Amino acid sequence: MVLYMGIMKNVVEVKDVYFAYEEDNDALKGVSFAVEKGTYTTILGHNGSGKSTIAKLISGLLVAKSGEILIDGEILNERSIESIRRKLGIVFQNPDNQFIASSVREDIAFGLENYCVDPEKMDAIIERYAALVDMKDKLEKEPTNLSGGQKQRVAIAGVLAMQPQIIIFDEATSMLDPKGKEEIKKTIHDLHSDRALTIISITHDIEEALNSDYVIVLNDGKLYKSGRPEDTFKDKEGIEAIGLDIPFTYKVAFALKEKGIMIRDVAKIEDLAEEIWRSSLKN
């Protein structure tokens, strides 16, 4: 990952980490990367590439076989785990495994209660984050009366309410409907707009990766490449060979190139249409 002469601070550093769920079968085989403070970093990789394992190691839910993980400059170990957990929130894929209370309000309150937040301030905090994920009118609902997507939004509100420095989204939007996905992605982007929060998103959503600051690509427990998304996705053959996809706009540009139409790589469909329109005028 690019370092700007030490100006940017790495909030997560993963150094030569090995991990195995079973003996003689390493799920991670010496992975190293760093995440700069305040960035939006996506981690891509096929199912079984080690993405979720990395997330669990960073958040201290698993312990590495060897190697070192630093969070905000502090080595992650048994002694530091409690203070590190305060800096880091994680939202998982399956909403049913995350809902713990009997109403939306209580679920968001759960973490706040653990951190001894003044009960008088709690309702305002809960309502603020519930509104952010569009669940304010469902605060008294029971989890059984919520859809998977709604539960997931509650989980996100619960993590946001803890005001962590780093939030890891482990395929957190993969079970939402398209509108829900867009809303959550927008929420994440809005949260990230002042660059105070570091976002690490493990995802299969190529378009999300394209709009992030950095992409880390894992393949079979190893780092395949990392860098800016526009550089990463130029490697169409390599990315496709490891079972991943390139963004739609890049695919169109490649297909047009084969027909002799040269256009620039752009991220947005609107810009792509503009590029194609301009190139059609030249001919």
Add this chain to the structure above:
Amino acid sequence: MAIKFEKLSYIYSPDMPYATKAISDIDLEISEGKITAIIGKTGSGKSTLIQHLNALLLPSSGTLTIADFTITSDKKPKGLKALRRKVGLVFQFSEYQLFEETILKDVAFGPKNFGFSEEEAIARAKEALGLVGLDESYYERSPLDISGGQKRRAAIAGILAIDPDIIVLDEPTAGLDPRGTKEMIALFSALNKKLHKTIILVTHDNEIVYESADEVVLLEDGKVVCKQDAHSFFEDRALLKSHAIIEPKIVKLKDLLMDKGLKLDNIYSIQDLAVALGGNHE
């Protein structure tokens, strides 16, 4: 095997204060031998609707007819088991339901349960695993030891081993990586084109609907908004806008280009577009 819903409604917890009408007055015919996608927002009634197809839910009112089977509120259909051999339902995240020691045993469980001999159940399981692309090297492996995409396919094989005419899949690509998604689309296209299975697909992914479905059923608030040919559905901009449906990317790009004045016809894929534009340049 025609599938016909007539004035079908379903109410969750009908006698309770929080009774919720999940689907109401559904009049719908699903075409035989086609791939039909059922789309709609979370909570629009998609899952409730499809659970009627093999009588996991019985309607609160109205009728569902599937070939010779009639399902109404007051009676369980005669020959429920026969119905469930005709209609295979693959649940969302079906891989969580794998439970046997080996993949082969797991897939053979279904046919055994329907009364086939051990030998025949195994033969059917092997055939089904072949269909989903899991060769014999997988037979004796534990279902826990394979990747998420492979697990999902093993779970689908469990349904295929029963050889249903109608296969209903609830979010079959959710959570799969891009390669797993491509393989899944190829699988249900092959089941439809080669084995002439009627495929009913519940999905949130309009890219997949556009790429693979013949027809689209749009549900909203428990009601059918429309049932239409997939291509014409996604070309109806007013309809998409009024129901907040996200256009497939290729449709969006085509629309933007046409708005700019380019003349484009019959563009259904990136390749179509490249050919059309490449032609303009020659």
